[in-house]
Amino acid sequence: MFFIRFETSNGIAVGGQGEPRNFGGNPPVVPVVSQGYYSFYTPDGQANSISYIADENGYQASGSGIPTPPPTPPAILKALDYLARSGQLKK
Structure with a gap:
C-alpha cells in the first residue's frame, strides 16, 4: 500500500493512496489500484x-479542472438534423 500527500508553495496539492489488487488470471494480474x-x-x-x-x-x-467542450454550433446541429431526417445519418 502507498500513501502520498504534498503541497507546493504556489498552491499545487496532490494526495493519493493505492494498493495491489489481484484480478486473477494466469499469470495473475495484480495492478496497483489507486x-x-x-x-x-x-x-x-x-x-x-x-x-x-x-x-x-x-x-x-x-x-x-477537466475541460468541457464548447456547445455545438447551431449550423452543425441543423445539418445533423437534416441528415438524420433524410436517412443519410446512421445512428
Whole structure:
C-alpha cells in the first residue's frame, strides 16, 4: 500500500493512496489500484481540482479542472438534423 500527500508553495496539492489488487488470471494480474486528487490554480487565480480512481475500469477523473467542450454550433446541429431526417445519418 502507498500513501502520498504534498503541497507546493504556489498552491499545487496532490494526495493519493493505492494498493495491489489481484484480478486473477494466469499469470495473475495484480495492478496497483489507486485513488487520489490534485488541485492547482490557473494563471488568473481560479482554483481547480481533480479527483480520480484508477482501477480495472481505467482512469476515471472528475472535477472542476477537466475541460468541457464548447456547445455545438447551431449550423452543425441543423445539418445533423437534416441528415438524420433524410436517412443519410446512421445512428
